[in-house]
Amino acid sequence: MKVFIAGIDGYLGWPLALYLNARGHSVAGIDNGYRRLLVREMGGGTITPIQGPIKRKNFARNMGIEFEMGDACGSMVDRFKKFKPDAIVHLAEIPSAPYSMAGFGECWLTFINNSKTTLNILWAMKDVCPEAHLVKLGTMGEYGTPDIDIPEGHFPVEFRNRLAMLPFPRQPGSFYHATKCADSINVELACKLWGLRSTDVMQGVVFGTRTDEMGNNEKLLTRFDIDECFGTAINRFCAQAVIEHPITVYGKGMQKRGFIPLRDSMQCLGIAIENPPEAGEYRVFNQFEGTYTLVSLARRVERIGASLGLKTEINYIENPRIEEEKHYYNPDCKELPRLGYRPTRAVTREITSVLQDLMKYKDRIEKFKDRLIPEVRWDGTKRKSERL
Amino acid sequence: MKVFIAGIDGYLGWPLALYLNARGHSVAGIDNGYRRLLVREMGGGTITPIQGPIKRKNFARNMGIEFEMGDACGSMVDRFKKFKPDAIVHLAEIPSAPYSMAGFGECWLTFINNSKTTLNILWAMKDVCPEAHLVKLGTMGEYGTPDIDIPEGHFPVEFRNRLAMLPFPRQPGSFYHATKCADSINVELACKLWGLRSTDVMQGVVFGTRTDEMGNNEKLLTRFDIDECFGTAINRFCAQAVIEHPITVYGKGMQKRGFIPLRDSMQCLGIAIENPPEAGEYRVFNQFEGTYTLVSLARRVERIGASLGLKTEINYIENPRIEEEKHYYNPDCKELPRLGYRPTRAVTREITSVLQDLMKYKDRIEKFKDRLIPEVRWDGTKRKSERL
Numbered sequence: 001m002k003v004f005i006a007g008i009d010g011y012l013g014w015p016l017a018l019y020l021n022a023r024g025h026s027v028a029g030i031d032n033g034y035r036r037l038l039v040r041e042m043g044g045g046t047i048t049p050i051q052g053p054i055k056r057k058n059f060a061r062n063m064g065i066e067f068e069m070g071d072a073c074g075s076m077v078d079r080f081k082k083f084k085p086d087a088i089v090h091l092a093e094i095p096s097a098p099y100s101m102a103g104f105g106e107c108w109l110t111f112i113n114n115s116k117t118t119l120n121i122l123w124a125m126k127d128v129c130p131e132a133h134l135v136k137l138g139t140m141g142e143y144g145t146p147d148i149d150i151p152e153g154h155f156p157v158e159f160r161n162r163l164a165m166l167p168f169p170r171q172p173g174s175f176y177h178a179t180k181c182a183d184s185i186n187v188e189l190a191c192k193l194w195g196l197r198s199t200d201v202m203q204g205v206v207f208g209t210r211t212d213e214m215g216n217n218e219k220l221l222t223r224f225d226i227d228e229c230f231g232t233a234i235n236r237f238c239a240q241a242v243i244e245h246p247i248t249v250y251g252k253g254m255q256k257r258g259f260i261p262l263r264d265s266m267q268c269l270g271i272a273i274e275n276p277p278e279a280g281e282y283r284v285f286n287q288f289e290g291t292y293t294l295v296s297l298a299r300r301v302e303r304i305g306a307s308l309g310l311k312t313e314i315n316y317i318e319n320p321r322i323e324e325e326k327h328y329y330n331p332d333c334k335e336l337p338r339l340g341y342r343p344t345r346a347v348t349r350e351i352t353s354v355l356q357d358l359m360k361y362k363d364r365i366e367k368f369k370d371r372l373i374p375e376v377r378w379d380g381t382k383r384k385s386e387r388l
Numbered sequence: 389m390k391v392f393i394a395g396i397d398g399y400l401g402w403p404l405a406l407y408l409n410a411r412g413h414s415v416a417g418i419d420n421g422y423r424r425l426l427v428r429e430m431g432g433g434t435i436t437p438i439q440g441p442i443k444r445k446n447f448a449r450n451m452g453i454e455f456e457m458g459d460a461c462g463s464m465v466d467r468f469k470k471f472k473p474d475a476i477v478h479l480a481e482i483p484s485a486p487y488s489m490a491g492f493g494e495c496w497l498t499f500i501n502n503s504k505t506t507l508n509i510l511w512a513m514k515d516v517c518p519e520a521h522l523v524k525l526g527t528m529g530e531y532g533t534p535d536i537d538i539p540e541g542h543f544p545v546e547f548r549n550r551l552a553m554l555p556f557p558r559q560p561g562s563f564y565h566a567t568k569c570a571d572s573i574n575v576e577l578a579c580k581l582w583g584l585r586s587t588d589v590m591q592g593v594v595f596g597t598r599t600d601e602m603g604n605n606e607k608l609l610t611r612f613d614i615d616e617c618f619g620t621a622i623n624r625f626c627a628q629a630v631i632e633h634p635i636t637v638y639g640k641g642m643q644k645r646g647f648i649p650l651r652d653s654m655q656c657l658g659i660a661i662e663n664p665p666e667a668g669e670y671r672v673f674n675q676f677e678g679t680y681t682l683v684s685l686a687r688r689v690e691r692i693g694a695s696l697g698l699k700t701e702i703n704y705i706e707n708p709r710i711e712e713e714k715h716y717y718n719p720d721c722k723e724l725p726r727l728g729y730r731p732t733r734a735v736t737r738e739i740t741s742v743l744q745d746l747m748k749y750k751d752r753i754e755k756f757k758d759r760l761i762p763e764v765r766w767d768g769t770k771r772k773s774e775r776l
Contacts, residue, residue, distance in 0.1 A: 103511075104507065104508065104511040107507060107511065108504060108507055108508075111503055111504075111507065112500065112503075112504075115499055115500075115503065115570075116496060116499075116500075119492065119495055119496055119499065119563070120492065120496075123491075123492040123495065126768050127768070146552045146554055147550060147551070147552035148545060148546075148547045148548065148550040148551070148552040148554075149547055149548050149550065151547070155547065156547075157536060157545060157547075157557070158536075158546065159536045159537055159539070159543065159544075159545075160536065160537050162535060162536040162537065162716075163535070163536070164534045164535035164536040166534055166536075166557040166559070167557045167558070167559065168557065169545070169554040169555045169556065169557050170555070170558075170573065171554070171555065172573060172577060173577075174577075175507070175574065175577065178570065178573050178574050178577055181569075181570070181573050182503075182566065182569070182570035182573070185558065185560060185566050185569050185570070186563065186566050189560060189561075189562075189563065189566055192710070193710050193766050193767065193768075194767065194768060322580070322581050328550075378581050379581065379582065380514050380515070380581075380582060
């Protein structure tokens, strides 16, 4: 299949290009480089030594991957006309909740980038390739933490003795998550109005350093961020463990979320791509291996770290976010397993592999270690979180 | 109270300024003039001969209303600091479903204008006047036409033997309606995170030429649009009747919507402003007088027109929209009546008054009558609707 990846230079985009390429698909993609830019702007940097964009472009070309730096907010029409994609994977979004809460400018950049890219892709698909399949990356965070189970896609709502199949109500917890809700709404609408087909992937938090395609070639590595904005829970915990910095858990740490290793995120996206829905169908997949509380993950990292000789401890720090710290959480994940998704690794084994990989880059973690403690607070202020 | 109106030059904004001023409130507002511009761009024009922006500004100043032409997308911080509003009414949105479906450019302008204005107001409120009350105009169209009753605000959802209070699922039918959903999500979020207070008004279709404050002073009239993008059902039907043009109903005409006369929209917004919610509260009001099918309204306009000597007929034309043409529709409207809203006029009496007002401007309707038949189709094409 011909697969176009919007956001091909990102944490997920690059390994997805490698994964699909290895599976025999023809891959092209574009990226505006915002991830590199914004991480630097926040004072962070990738821990894995990834290639610069030009080197990566040439490297990709040698593998048969068309890698272009450019704006996916700009018209996609010409690119789709030229490439004739069977599937378009839309990863071209600024994916950070804290970044979107840092100020009006950051909030608005997140909104404009994410909405415009999504709308641009939809309008271009309508005009150029209405038969193509849009695999759009959503987030489990669109649902918030409701007090009931979270289904996939429409679910039965009974109200005053009538029944309707309706989309699950959205309760995002940050402006970033709100942009994702807006995008999901737009994609569903385009499927309904224009007969486009889409898989909307409500993904849990991804963690991990590698996929099988990377082997031992450092040039194939994907970026790995640990700063408060673009780093996420397990990845940051592992980086902390490697430099024997306390593992910092926000608040009580009983916040529960879905998590999935990077390699299985690739597996799932591949399954979605290779099993397109019918024309006009908008389907929703929840995508995670399991749900875990933050503190249970911190404890695993601490324990596995100890078995590798790393001495660390867990520190509870002020939660910069406004979120429930103890709540019911029971999302479905049935659609992907039904199509063949099987977790390749237990979380424990994947954490071991992350810790081992990161040991090589200890000095790079040290370099950015002041970015490990959050400053951006959901109440609109900025201040480093203190230990509780 | 000190009330700031974002979108003060619009169909609702201007009469709201007059209404609140007459009730003794101190009123200031801003408008970027997009409504004037976009109606012209679509080849339309207001039927009522409203003043140009500069004349209106001076006229407003003489009445004690601060009327500013400027961009509500730009920073509101300075304006809020200076004016110290108790309430902010956010009407500064491009309100047209067909406009948003006309092409990527129109779609994106609607998205960027509406989201940016909303986010700008929210961030400025957080920093300058977190105690103020945001009255934001939503639309009944955010709900779509679900097969169950539509409550106001959160409602009980029972799923797999658990119960949660959740926002009603949103199913917008156009990109314009999608922007409104995004705005509602952002406003609810800001209330939750920052303790702002807001009333989100899910308004039905407004119709009418006047409010009591306008008396017989033509200079006080608000704009009245009849083109396919900015004109809405009853207003367009009345304009058609006045020039004895067939009243054009989209499709079967059994689409049911909530409708409210302009004067009662003012009454309702006034009630919302004068009865603010608690800090941190996000409340939703559905706002309409009653629900009607399009064809029942067309028949009323035809009948009342006949009683005024106007000969017209109803033509069913191809529906340019993709929407259900026969559906269940039973939204609640309990919150506003609970606070004192009483419809001042029956729909029939209000239609009579619109027809009488419009007779004076027959030649202006004739001038724009080629804009009465829709061209923008929801499937992304453009073609005048034919008679069915």
